[in-house]
Amino acid sequence: xxxxxxxxxxxxxxxxxxxxxxxxxxxxxxxxxxxxxxxxxxxxxxxxxxxxxxxxxxxxxxxxxxxxxxxxxxxxxxxxxxxxxxx
Amino acid sequence: xxxxxxxxxxxxxxxxxxxxxxxxxxxxxxxxxxxxxxxxxxxxxxxxxxxxxxxxxxxxxxxxxxxxxxxxxxxxxxxxxxxxxxxxxxxxxxxxxxxxxxxxxxxxxxxxxxxxxxxxxxxxxxxxxxxxxxxxxxxxxxxxxxxxxxxxxxxxxxxxxxxxxxxxxxxxxxxxxxxxxxxxxxxxxxxxxxxxxxxxxxxxxxxxxxxxxxxxxxxxxxxxxxxxxxxxxxxxxxxxxxxxxxxxxxxxxxxxxxxxxxxxxxxxxxxxxxxxxxxxxxxxxxxxxxxxxxxxxxxxxxxxxxxxxxxxxxxxxxxxxxxxxxxxxxxxxxxxxxxxxxxxxxxxxxxxxxxxxxxxxxxxxxxxxxxxxxxxxxxxxxxxxxxxxxxxxxx
Numbered sequence: 001x002x003x004x005x006x007x008x009x010x011x012x013x014x015x016x017x018x019x020x021x022x023x024x025x026x027x028x029x030x031x032x033x034x035x036x037x038x039x040x041x042x043x044x045x046x047x048x049x050x051x052x053x054x055x056x057x058x059x060x061x062x063x064x065x066x067x068x069x070x071x072x073x074x075x076x077x078x079x080x081x082x083x084x085x086x087x
Numbered sequence: 088x089x090x091x092x093x094x095x096x097x098x099x100x101x102x103x104x105x106x107x108x109x110x111x112x113x114x115x116x117x118x119x120x121x122x123x124x125x126x127x128x129x130x131x132x133x134x135x136x137x138x139x140x141x142x143x144x145x146x147x148x149x150x151x152x153x154x155x156x157x158x159x160x161x162x163x164x165x166x167x168x169x170x171x172x173x174x175x176x177x178x179x180x181x182x183x184x185x186x187x188x189x190x191x192x193x194x195x196x197x198x199x200x201x202x203x204x205x206x207x208x209x210x211x212x213x214x215x216x217x218x219x220x221x222x223x224x225x226x227x228x229x230x231x232x233x234x235x236x237x238x239x240x241x242x243x244x245x246x247x248x249x250x251x252x253x254x255x256x257x258x259x260x261x262x263x264x265x266x267x268x269x270x271x272x273x274x275x276x277x278x279x280x281x282x283x284x285x286x287x288x289x290x291x292x293x294x295x296x297x298x299x300x301x302x303x304x305x306x307x308x309x310x311x312x313x314x315x316x317x318x319x320x321x322x323x324x325x326x327x328x329x330x331x332x333x334x335x336x337x338x339x340x341x342x343x344x345x346x347x348x349x350x351x352x353x354x355x356x357x358x359x360x361x362x363x364x365x366x367x368x369x370x371x372x373x374x375x376x377x378x379x380x381x382x383x384x385x386x387x388x389x390x391x392x393x394x395x396x397x398x399x400x401x402x403x404x405x406x407x408x409x410x411x412x413x414x415x416x417x418x419x420x421x422x423x424x425x426x427x428x429x430x431x432x433x434x435x436x437x438x439x440x441x442x443x444x445x446x447x448x449x450x451x452x453x454x455x456x457x458x459x460x461x462x463x464x465x466x467x468x469x470x471x472x473x474x475x476x477x478x479x480x481x482x
Contacts, residue, residue, distance in 0.1 A: 002137075002459075007215050009269075010272055071303065075289070076256075076287060077259075077286035077313075085263055085311075086260075086266055
């Protein structure tokens with residue numbers, strides 16, 4: 001007998017796949033040199049190096065530098081293109 | 088070994104969804120989870136799979152030592168920046184949970200096709216879905232499958248070595264999300280507190296020099312279903328390396344002081360898995376163990392004397408970039424495409440074939456021990472993300 005005696009699931013069947021974000025600071029989508037991009041660049045996952053910076057300030061125009069933010073998001077997940085990382 | 092056909096359970100889709108397999112049907116409408124057939128083995132055959140898996144794990148450990156002793160990482164296409172962290176992780180032995188050997192078996196010999204050691208999927212199907220199928224359809228039969236209890240046992244062992252919560256991250260696919268949800272489930276049953284986060288949601292706090300969750304809390308332990316080779320090539324790649332020895336500041340907390348050698352963030356699977364998930368492993372295994380009964384001849388740089396071989400990209404995934412060559416002719420896949428990375432040339436194995444399908448036997452390892460099997464079937468010789476999963480039993 002090699003099979004598991006019992007396979008009980010406590011989380012899986014009821015898990016909510018979406019996460020509720022809690023972001024209190026303004027977010028800016030920037031490129032790898034911290035220059036402001038259109039928000040869509042961070043939403044598609046297709047623009048290389050695009051990620052969010054939280055806090056900080058800029059002139060508000062695409063291409064402006066964002067200064068003062070210490071928290072960035074979106075620095076992972078772009079190569080997968082929101083696809084499969086498993087195999 | 089035999090492949091037998093059987094009537095699927097009534098409302099099988101609802102039954103498998105109930106245990107987490109929401110991705111049971113492929114985009115073309117055909118089943119990914121295929122319970123209109125199953126593979127039947129003898130107990131002696133399962134003994135052979137189990138012994139082969141244990142032996143291959145032993146060989147892979149020796150190959151890891153050899154890759155580092157002989158400075159093979161550059162030849163494998165591993166980035167220079169990651170080499171010190173890989174070496175440190177190999178020596179400090181941070182926790183590694185799982186992996187899956189893909190094996191060919193023709194009823195006579197078992198041969199290693201590849202080792203998916205970093206981001207293996209198909210786990211929920213092998214551990215849970217086929218177990219419930221067996222209870223419903225053949226409750227008196229056995230199955231090579233102790234995955235669930237071995238996973239829970241491993242998380243229990245790790246409880247004193249990790250921070251809480253343990254974060255589980257994946258990319259965007261449904262299969263990956265449900266795989267990490269299943270792993271979370273086993274971790275919770277092992278006594279851990281867990282939290283899911285998308286890879287793209289992970290933050291980096293440059294003042295505190297740490298990764299943070301969506302509430303800006305520092306993350307101490309992360310299971311990521313996301314390949315190291317992707318992660319290191321992304322904007323946060325250098326930050327990831329900065330959390331690992333030798334660059335990371337030492338951390339000292341919890342009852343196990345050894346934890347401090349693992350860096351300011353504990354990554355599961357560890358970065359050294361880049362050595363095993365790289366297809367160069369196949370050539371290095373053959374080099375170290377020429378003629379081994381579980382290995383196929385495999386070489387780097389060219390096919391040498393092989394007339395029937397498979398060319399695999401060193402960092403290929405889900406069958407992409409694979410070409411099957413026979414007497415100079417490509418009979419499946421293509422030699423075109425991305426030729427910037429290296430390849431391994433592996434002799435063509437004799438595979439199990441039935442009902443027009445080719446089967447690959449995925450033999451799971453949990454905490455270094457054989458733990459179960461999942462079978463994927465394809466219409467051609469290459470297993471990819473449209474290959475379907477077929478359950479098994481033994482008597």
